[in-house]
Amino acid sequence: MERIIKNGVVYCPLNGINGEKMDISIKDGKIVESVSDDAEVFDASGQIVMPGAVEVHAHIAGAKVNVGRMMRPEDSKKDAEGTVEATHRRAGSGFSVPSTHMTGYRYAQMGYTTAMEAAMPPLLARHTHEELQAIPILDHAAFPLFGNNWFVMDYLGEGDIDSCAAYISWLLRATKGYAIKIVNPCGTEAWGWGGNVHGIHDTAPHFKVTPAEMIKGMAEVNEKLRLPHSIHLHCNDLGHPGNYETTIESFEVPKGIKVNPATGSRDTVVHGTHVQYHSYAGTSWRDFESAADIVADYVNKNDHITIDIGQVTLDETTTMTADGPMEYDLHSLNGLKWANCDVEMETGSGVVPFIYSAKAPVPAVQWAIGMELSLLVKDPAKICLTTDSPNAGPFTRYPRIFAWLMSNQYREDMLENKLHKWAQKRSSIATIDREFSFYEIAQATRGTPAKVLGLSDFKGHLGAGADADVAVYNMNPDTIDPSSDYMAIEQGFQKASMVFKDGELTVKDGEVVNAGLKGKTFWADTQVEQNSYNAVLKEVERQFVKYYSIGFKNYPVEDEYIAKSAPIKGVML
Amino acid sequence: MSEIILTPKEQPQVPLEAPNIKPDVFAGKTIDEIKEVEINYGNDTVKLSDFFDVEGTPGETAGEIKIIIDGDVSNTKRIGQQMTAGEILVKGNVSMYVGLEMEGGKITVQGDATVWAGQNMRGGELEIMGDAGDYVGSSYRGDWRGMNGGLITIHGDVGYEIAEYMGGGKIVVKGNADHMPGVHMSNGVLIIEGNVTSRTGGEMSGGTIVVKGVIGQFLAGFKYWGVEKNIQVDGEDIPGVFYKFTGDNAIKGANGTVYVAVAGNKHVAPE
Amino acid sequence: MELVNNVVCPFCGTLCDDIICKVENDEIVGTYNACIIGHSKFVHTEGAMRYKKPLLRKNGEFVEISYEEAIDKAAQILVDAKRPLMYGWSCTECSAQEVGMELAEEVRAVVDNTASVCHGPSLLAVHDTGYPVCTLGEVKNRADVVVYWGCNPFHAHPRHLSRHSYARGFFRERGRADRTIIVVDPRKSDTSKLADIHLQLDYNNDYELVDAMRAALKGHEILYEEVAGIPRDDIVGAVEALKKAQFGILFFGMGITHSLGKHRNIDTAIMMVQELNQFAKWTLIPMRGHYNVNGFNQVCTWESGYPFCVDFATGTPRYNPGETGSNDLLQNKEADAMMVIASDPGAHFPQNALHTMAEIPVIAIEPHRTPTTEMANLIIPPAIVGMEAEGTAYRMDGVPLRMKKVVESDLLSDKEILEKILEKAQELKASK
Ligand code: SF4
Numbered sequence A: 001m002e003r004i005i006k007n008g009v010v011y012c013p014l015n016g017i018n019g020e021k022m023d024i025s026i027k028d029g030k031i032v033e034s035v036s037d038d039a040e041v042f043d044a045s046g047q048i049v050m051p052g053a054v055e056v057h058a059h060i061a062g063a064k065v066n067v068g069r070m071m072r073p074e075d076s077k078k079d080a081e082g083t084v085e086a087t088h089r090r091a092g093s094g095f096s097v098p099s100t101h102m103t104g105y106r107y108a109q110m111g112y113t114t115a116m117e118a119a120m121p122p123l124l125a126r127h128t129h130e131e132l133q134a135i136p137i138l139d140h141a142a143f144p145l146f147g148n149n150w151f152v153m154d155y156l157g158e159g160d161i162d163s164c165a166a167y168i169s170w171l172l173r174a175t176k177g178y179a180i181k182i183v184n185p186c187g188t189e190a191w192g193w194g195g196n197v198h199g200i201h202d203t204a205p206h207f208k209v210t211p212a213e214m215i216k217g218m219a220e221v222n223e224k225l226r227l228p229h230s231i232h233l234h235c236n237d238l239g240h241p242g243n244y245e246t247t248i249e250s251f252e253v254p255k256g257i258k259v260n261p262a263t264g265s266r267d268t269v270v271h272g273t274h275v276q277y278h279s280y281a282g283t284s285w286r287d288f289e290s291a292a293d294i295v296a297d298y299v300n301k302n303d304h305i306t307i308d309i310g311q312v313t314l315d316e317t318t319t320m321t322a323d324g325p326m327e328y329d330l331h332s333l334n335g336l337k338w339a340n341c342d343v344e345m346e347t348g349s350g351v352v353p354f355i356y357s358a359k360a361p362v363p364a365v366q367w368a369i370g371m372e373l374s375l376l377v378k379d380p381a382k383i384c385l386t387t388d389s390p391n392a393g394p395f396t397r398y399p400r401i402f403a404w405l406m407s408n409q410y411r412e413d414m415l416e417n418k419l420h421k422w423a424q425k426r427s428s429i430a431t432i433d434r435e436f437s438f439y440e441i442a443q444a445t446r447g448t449p450a451k452v453l454g455l456s457d458f459k460g461h462l463g464a465g466a467d468a469d470v471a472v473y474n475m476n477p478d479t480i481d482p483s484s485d486y487m488a489i490e491q492g493f494q495k496a497s498m499v500f501k502d503g504e505l506t507v508k509d510g511e512v513v514n515a516g517l518k519g520k521t522f523w524a525d526t527q528v529e530q531n532s533y534n535a536v537l538k539e540v541e542r543q544f545v546k547y548y549s550i551g552f553k554n555y556p557v558e559d560e561y562i563a564k565s566a567p568i569k570g571v572m573l
Numbered sequence B: 001m002s003e004i005i006l007t008p009k010e011q012p013q014v015p016l017e018a019p020n021i022k023p024d025v026f027a028g029k030t031i032d033e034i035k036e037v038e039i040n041y042g043n044d045t046v047k048l049s050d051f052f053d054v055e056g057t058p059g060e061t062a063g064e065i066k067i068i069i070d071g072d073v074s075n076t077k078r079i080g081q082q083m084t085a086g087e088i089l090v091k092g093n094v095s096m097y098v099g100l101e102m103e104g105g106k107i108t109v110q111g112d113a114t115v116w117a118g119q120n121m122r123g124g125e126l127e128i129m130g131d132a133g134d135y136v137g138s139s140y141r142g143d144w145r146g147m148n149g150g151l152i153t154i155h156g157d158v159g160y161e162i163a164e165y166m167g168g169g170k171i172v173v174k175g176n177a178d179h180m181p182g183v184h185m186s187n188g189v190l191i192i193e194g195n196v197t198s199r200t201g202g203e204m205s206g207g208t209i210v211v212k213g214v215i216g217q218f219l220a221g222f223k224y225w226g227v228e229k230n231i232q233v234d235g236e237d238i239p240g241v242f243y244k245f246t247g248d249n250a251i252k253g254a255n256g257t258v259y260v261a262v263a264g265n266k267h268v269a270p271e
Numbered sequence C: 001m002e003l004v005n006n007v008v009c010p011f012c013g014t015l016c017d018d019i020i021c022k023v024e025n026d027e028i029v030g031t032y033n034a035c036i037i038g039h040s041k042f043v044h045t046e047g048a049m050r051y052k053k054p055l056l057r058k059n060g061e062f063v064e065i066s067y068e069e070a071i072d073k074a075a076q077i078l079v080d081a082k083r084p085l086m087y088g089w090s091c092t093e094c095s096a097q098e099v100g101m102e103l104a105e106e107v108r109a110v111v112d113n114t115a116s117v118c119h120g121p122s123l124l125a126v127h128d129t130g131y132p133v134c135t136l137g138e139v140k141n142r143a144d145v146v147v148y149w150g151c152n153p154f155h156a157h158p159r160h161l162s163r164h165s166y167a168r169g170f171f172r173e174r175g176r177a178d179r180t181i182i183v184v185d186p187r188k189s190d191t192s193k194l195a196d197i198h199l200q201l202d203y204n205n206d207y208e209l210v211d212a213m214r215a216a217l218k219g220h221e222i223l224y225e226e227v228a229g230i231p232r233d234d235i236v237g238a239v240e241a242l243k244k245a246q247f248g249i250l251f252f253g254m255g256i257t258h259s260l261g262k263h264r265n266i267d268t269a270i271m272m273v274q275e276l277n278q279f280a281k282w283t284l285i286p287m288r289g290h291y292n293v294n295g296f297n298q299v300c301t302w303e304s305g306y307p308f309c310v311d312f313a314t315g316t317p318r319y320n321p322g323e324t325g326s327n328d329l330l331q332n333k334e335a336d337a338m339m340v341i342a343s344d345p346g347a348h349f350p351q352n353a354l355h356t357m358a359e360i361p362v363i364a365i366e367p368h369r370t371p372t373t374e375m376a377n378l379i380i381p382p383a384i385v386g387m388e389a390e391g392t393a394y395r396m397d398g399v400p401l402r403m404k405k406v407v408e409s410d411l412l413s414d415k416e417i418l419e420k421i422l423e424k425a426q427e428l429k430a431s432k
């Protein structure tokens, strides 16, 4: 099947295309140089064409996401949608945590075609995959959690990188996981006893390993296994005033490790996630202020790191993370309902509703910090725009964030009329007048996430050979002035005029027309030296049988859970 | 003043849902247009006139419209949902959710209501001359922000968990209440003139509950303050002699107040 | 004879996954590791007659019909109904449940599972307070204080105690000896006999007791000398024991979810567990009964946003147990057709609900003769999940496991039956 999207204004940063009028040719689900005259024509004249956007970090599937839905019927009730019989669009509900079908539709409507589930408890991997399968349209992958895994803590406490690599290689395959996710290393294990760790040189009770050693060791394993993505790091001390020091110290740890992916073009060794929550100065909520300038400066000066933002959207939302102690603290602070799930030998999690009120001082500063980070990191090749959905706000607010970044006037209106004055007083946001271009938005939502995830061979760009994931927005860059027409920008990005997924027209005029489409599951299929792999697994099984509550043979996720398997190969040298 | 009279025809076994029966929807419509207003019949959508005769004089604004339901609609749910102005008079019984999320105006039910009368009410007045069911003036599942304004008066008895998560407004029950009136209440006033089975004010963090009748069993999480005479609640003088409790101290920092008439309630005072 | 290892037991929410099935001539003839109730299910000694063919009631008598006819008939009943109810789901696997959700949406039904009559109150409490849980391995490895409130695992979950609270774990090398077990139950039970402390409270006073405990936890004086039949000092003593835990776990069951106040008992118990975290690590796990009752709540939530009692009448999911629960619909005589799958409401629903069931068309997708099939107009027998069909089930603590297909069966699986009904329903609706 051939298709051609004609005369659009194309932004494709990975190929250096900045607002050129050109045609995009599609054949058999891939972008090609040209197509025959028989190709079906889609007119995009006067419209923006970008690669399908790539979500680098969100919580869309799995145990804690579903608990977030389950414990908040009041959130579901306020945003419910019915069946659309004509297009077989399924019903659903949920404002901050939409149900699975709605999640797929809503991402697709905004032009997103790939999304990462950023936290998968290995023992509950089947659950994550069942939900990912129930999310239509999006290609996806899930990051298993390693930062509090007992095996990893033991190996790295002993400095045994090789065994750790063998174990992680096995676990990635067993859980059909994609990347090494580290959340509050050692802290969630401490939460197993109701505690936490502070800074990167602390240890959890009964374990002899520090967060710094965990970060370093796993970064080494990551490059040894030649994984597509770098380690994906949620630093210690999330949300604590004064935590920026921990953040920068953590980022320093893996510096100097040689980048070594088997595929893609990643050139960094660590991805710091939702850095807004990690860029706080001060000593308490009373003298709390932004340290975004310091963190942004660090990112500007170092080339081994990318970050995503975790932009606060000023909504009532549902926070959820594997950072168990942090969620308990949040519950103690706001007094709202609290879910928690400690997962044996591996990890934990928590879920708490949160109201980011623009008129309250702390959320106003948090909003400003996210904006500062996006605007002060000079090179959008180093950042990905996220809300850590649904933590800082639901992913459906991305268009609003793009509009904030593209319009100083919009931000000024926020500062003058909507936000608590702390936003101006406790951050430098009011002094920044930079505005993102469409090209930079495309970088931070397409090129950069695809590259850092190691998917840029076929995601995040529109060069020949790429998956034909294309978003078309009904905004004419020649006539629109994002600076003043920011509402039009927001609306334009909210509902794409056309979205193609693997070459299939999936969204038309902002509505999903191909609701039944199933996405691919990317997972890391790494190889390690067979003898040591077998020896490590034997020992793992011996411990497993004693301390897990399920059988070793019942742990790996069966192939039945992956409808469209897309293994990404890596090899250990 | 406009009066629009809805006379129930034969009512179906499967319930109707009629959030559109309210002055806000009828305003500016002719009688013929009102007949066409949609209601739900199970999983079908039908016209109001399929199950009601419609007559009367139409009105331009909600505030000038009085809807009279001339008969029993005990199988019609959601009458007056989110209404903001005008009046509804039901000359019979109603089903669930009468006055759900209502913001203004007045609803009077001459018969009984069932469950969730006045759920998440914001303002206006809801008066039930007969009994009502459970969850009068409660919140929606999972929401810690329940009724926060308006007045609900029930002349008969009510079921359990009335005023659940109530955060404002006033509820008066002339009859008896089943267990847990005012559970998780944080503000507002709940007055029960009859008896309560048990657990008055369980997990309340604020607000005031007055029980003039007899309480079956009271909760040990409250603190006892002694006897007070002729109390004043929300600017209203309430004559009588009451035991005063505060709590529920099961909840951290709770400062709810429960007054229980001394008469018949010796067993709840700790001495 | 062949041995099949690592089989997951399709009976209770303990979801033991270490069962070995002995298979002869494509039949399970014995098991290792299963408890007596699990074993009975595997070897079909449940005493019930197994259906081999779909049956339709004609003039009061059941006559055999083909799957095709049965599926047409089922689809017709559901499509014709104005307020169809689709109930059960707890003894089947998740992909069948997913198809069931789509079918419910298609025919604009109310869909509900057996949680409605067991841990539904717990779900309502979760809406108000949250859900601080852990997986069962955490109990084995860490727990030093274990509370059983209103449950009797000795009988209802026979291997629970040996697998979790008596088992040796990483930080509890001596197993049972390293733990304090507290039972809260108005009755003496086989579980309470094993307890270190038995708080024998008065019936229907769970809320009163927790209220007093929570006040005591915050340092307040308990108002009365005695609450729920337990002296004030004993209550304070129990609270102190809970506070001193290193890792505490509260297991709770129907004894508290169904005593007076229902979900409010769980609400206040959950909040107590949350508050205990100021002193010690505390978590909880509901003792779920049917092996995949939790799975349905998971599926229903990710599909619709709500865990059970979902009303698709308007096409948009709505939810309010009390209105949209199966018993509400039946007792209020709202339902005008019912599909029952993988459960037996005929044996468990109250009389006035059964009265309505007797008056409306009932479809039963059910392998065995049960009180429900006795009331049914149409019976469609499926292969049994966990023995003859595979798929996911969620353990009481949310750990998902794959149910195995141990032997072959000629019968369609629940999923296949539902897919065919869905297809037929779509066809019927399109031609309407
Ligand atoms: S305890 Fe439950 S799951 Fe385990 S064998 Fe017995 S019935 Fe089966």
Ligand SMILES: [Zn+2]
Pocket (backbone or CB within 6 Å): A057, A058, A059, A118, A274, A321, A388, A391
């Ligand atoms: Zn996250």
